[in-house]
Every structure is written in C-alpha cells, then in structure tokens.
Amino acid sequence: MIDWVKCKLPILHEPIRSGAFVVINPDGEIERESPMSSMVEGSYSQNISVRSVGSNGGGKAEYLEICGNPAKFLQGHNVFGSNDLLGLVHGAAQRIIINLGLDITDFEMNLIETGNYYINWIDINESFELRNQVDVQAWIKAAEFSSRTRCGRPTLKGSTLYHQKHSRRFGIKFYSKNLELRAGKKHELPYELRDTGIFEWTENILRAEVRLLGKELRSLKIEKAYQLTEKRIEALYGEYMKKIILTEQLRLSDETSLKLPGKLRSTYTLWSEGHSIIDMLSKATFYRHRKELLEFDIDISIACKKKESNVVPLIRVLEAMPAQIPTWAIENGLIYKSEIRKAS
DSSP: OEEEEEEEEOOOBOOOOOOEEEEEOTTSOEEEEEEOOEEEEOGGGOEEEEEEEOOOSSSOBSEEEEEEOHHHHHHSOOSSOOSOHHHHHHHHHHHHHHHHTOOOOHHHHHHHHTTOSEEEEEEEEEEEEOSSHHHHHHHHHHHHHHEEBTTBOOEEETTEEEESTTOSSEEEEEEEHHHHHTSOTTTSOOGGGTTSSHHHHGGGEEEEEEEEEHHHHHHTTOOBGGGOOHHHHHHHHHHHHTTSEEOSOEEOOOHHHHHSOHHHHHHHHHHHTTOOGGGTSOHHHHHHHHHHHHTTTOOTTSOOOOOOOOEEOHHHHHHSOOOOOOHHHHHTTOSOOOSSOOOO
C-alpha cells in the first residue's frame, strides 16, 4: 500500500499564509526564503502537510505541495490500504482544496486526476503474517544480524530495523505494526476506530516498507505520478526488496528468550536445544548462569527435552503472499475507494 507521498500539484493560487524559513547573511540581506508548511485536517483529525511553492511572477504560487500519508488522511488509519496512487492523491487533493477554500479550474483538476504532476517521494509497504507478535519481534531482531544490502548491515533503532536509514535515495525498513500503533499519539488509532478489529488484526503483522526519494525516482526516469501505475508500484516494491540479502533460514527466539538479558540468552538457547551446558561452560559461569536463570524458572542443571525446531526460512517470509486485507474491513468501509478510473 502507499504509505507516504510528497508531490507538487499544479494549482495556481494565492500563497498560503504559513510563514517562512529565512536565511540572512551577516550583512542583513536575505539569502534564501522557503515557505513553511501548514497542516490540513482529514478524517478522524488525521493531518497532512501542505505549502505553496513556485511563483508565476504575478504574486501567485504555481504549485501546492502536499506531503504526508494520503491513506491515513482519507480513512483515518494506515493499517491497510491500496497502491492506487492517483486515486489517493486525487481524494486527498479534493479535501485539501475544500478545506483551504482554493479556486481550481477544470484543467487543473484534470491534471490531478490523470497524475500529471511531479512526484518527489513515495513510501510503499506490504504486511506479512507471522505466527504471533513474539515471532514478529524475533524476526526483526534476527534479521539485524542475518540481512544486509550491498551498502552494508542494517541499523536497529528501538524495534524498527532500517536498511540505508540515512540514504538520500532509497531505504527499506521492517517493523511491527502492532507496536507502532501502541507507540503513542502520533501513530495510535483514532478513538472511533478502536473497536473495529483493526488493532487486533495487526497482532502478528510484520510490516516491510520501501522508501523512494526524489533522486532515486529520477534515476528510474520517474517524474510524474501517472508513471506510477499500480502494477509499476508493485513491481518496484519487489525489485527493491530483492536488494536485501538474507540468509536462507534463521532460528527465531521464543518468548522466554526475548525476556532474558543478553548475557543469558545464548546459554538458554543451547540448553533449550538439548545441549549439556555444564560441559560447555566453565564451572563458575555455569553456576552463575544457573542462579540467574532460576529467577525465570529455568534450571539448566536439568536436561531439557529438545523442543520442536523453531528454524524458519527467512527469505520465504518475504516471498510469501502479503497478508490479505480482511473482508470485514472492505465491507465496513475502512478503506478509501477512489472516485476516478485509471490505467493500471
């Protein structure tokens, strides 16, 4: 689904009064001035950023730049949605135009409907189902050491795994959608959507997201939104996910392992696999670890019957079909439906 967009809509209008960032040199002269963004409220008080850019030489701005999550702006959440870029931007533009009281010509609206406007940033994501939330968090932790791109290893910040986090071209990240919704006001569901089943649906969801910025889009010869059909977006997502090099399989930590301090985790894992820990550690280390693990009701002095293997194919998780949007979400109108038709 489309999760973030930055684009310039060709709407000639009186500049939005929102202030400006100004750079002044030591002589007191203005070197650079950039208009600030304003926030426009959408569904369930979800906002999107807008600002006036460019000038026609007669005091009017040439473009209305929007930056934000059109799905969240239109439907109140971004748990599931679509790759319908033109439909999402068109729907968001309609609400923004009404909210700001802008006059727009039929010609300008036609340009928006047909995607004839500049696109400078797009985030595309898919949701993948694992067994439970424990496996989602374990997958992310394991992938920190078992995945890389040609530019190197990923970075784990909090519970989100970033590949090329600071790149000015593209980036990829993995995170738990359930944890994101619990992270605070910025991401939580609106009150009106909390009893819809949306939150519960995310419990076992791994979210994988591709970010394409302006430089990368231009290198792909993509300038206008109409070039990003739904099929092209799906293809691009697949191409960039393949840039991640993954080990064929890894062992997911179980729930107990995730709760243990790092210094005890390896000892517990070996013990849970049936190894004789007393033969693998020094006497002092064995008794120290045994004492500390007893606090978690784990006694490594007693042989553990080898558990069923928790080795999973890491690659297969991302090659599998993404989690399907539940039927009840469609039936209850929890997904925005485009009002325009376009080629796909």
